[in-house]
Amino acid sequence: MPAPPVQPIVIWFGRVGDLILLSALLEILHRRFGSPCHVIGAGAWPAEIYAAHSDVARVSCLHRYTAWVFDPAWWRTRRALRAGRAGPVYVCETDPRKLARIRRLLRFSGIEAAHCVFLARESSLDTALPHASTVAPTHRGDAQTGVDTALPRTSKVAPTHWVDRLVSFGRLTPAAFNAADYPWPAPAPRCAPLLTVSTAARAECAAWLERQGWRDRTLILVQPGNRRTMRGRRLRVSPADDKAWPLERWAALLRRIHARLPQALIVVCGAPRESRLLE
Structure with missing residues (x-):
């Protein structure tokens, strides 16, 4: 019997370019868990970017510079998280100060640690942009279309691109879920960003x-x-x-x-x- 669909929750307090790159991960999670994602970001642009995106069901936008106790959006997001605590949570943020805000939100929302995976923890990332790595993944593209059709390979010389990090992150499964119930999608996902522009x-x-x-x-x-x-x-x-x-x-x-x-x-x-x- 197939596993019931659950809604992935994806959190990143990134800028516009970051949120566009995030779409590579959203497709993977949508197809793995059978439900479009709930994206939580900071600032107004996440809602604008994902207003018409098929891999996103909901967008919550926290105020970037407002203390959480005075931010109505923070409390609305907390209520939404408490109502959807059954889903996996993928935290893509790597900045320590922003991570502290996210951990507070998750704690106040009653999200169990076993439901969460953190990009910073799993990849041992620092707060900088991609750096050289002896195990850095590189894109593998389809010979005819040029589109990524498989998980990244490893390279001893290539820097780790954010898209590669996000694609690899999408392969992880929180401890509360059985990875076999939510396998890697077939056919393979595009493993590349997609910006959907409304009519x-x-x-x-x-x-x-x-x-x-x-x-x-x-x-x-x-x-x-x-x-x-x-x-x-x-x-x-x-x-x-x-x-x-x-x-x-x-x-x-x-x-x-x-x-x-x-x-x-x-x-x-x-x-x-x-x-x-x-x-």
Whole structure:
């Protein structure tokens, strides 16, 4: 007899890019446990990203900088967790301060430790972005489609990509569940992020492109900056910022793109303040 479906709970207080990468894990958990996921994040963007996603049934958004006792969203999420305590909990957060907030939420919600797995604990990760590892997984792609069709292999030289970490994390099963009851999906999952864009968002984008006169143009969007470049009063690209790339390399890349696709329109994206990086 097949195991009854249960709803996976996935928690990550990441930024926009992190939450898009998370979709690789959500598909795996949806297919393993037979029910779309409950995603818990911080900030407004998780709800926007997953509003129309087939692997997500519910999104809870906590306020990023509000103390939990004063955050109505925290209490709503606690009630939802108490009502859904039967499901597995996958905690993707690795930042110690954010992990403390998540552990408090789980404790106050009555979630048993046997229902939880933590990416930081299982992978012995630090709080940085992917680092070199002697056991780092690398993508294996389908020869015809180029899409990942199997679990990552190991490599002695490749850095561990966040997608590989999330895919490997999706293979784990909390102690309260029998892994044999919730096997790896077949056929194999895509093991890659998928951003689902709603019909309304597509229509809004099409209208904006029409107003710009770009409807029939090939667009290439590039964002050289990131949130770390805007910290403090001065804009700067720090050598310690592993999300940054030297501006001269961005310039060289854009020249090569233009040479390869001279008819394309290259659009540099970012916050208004970031425009000074490109002057």
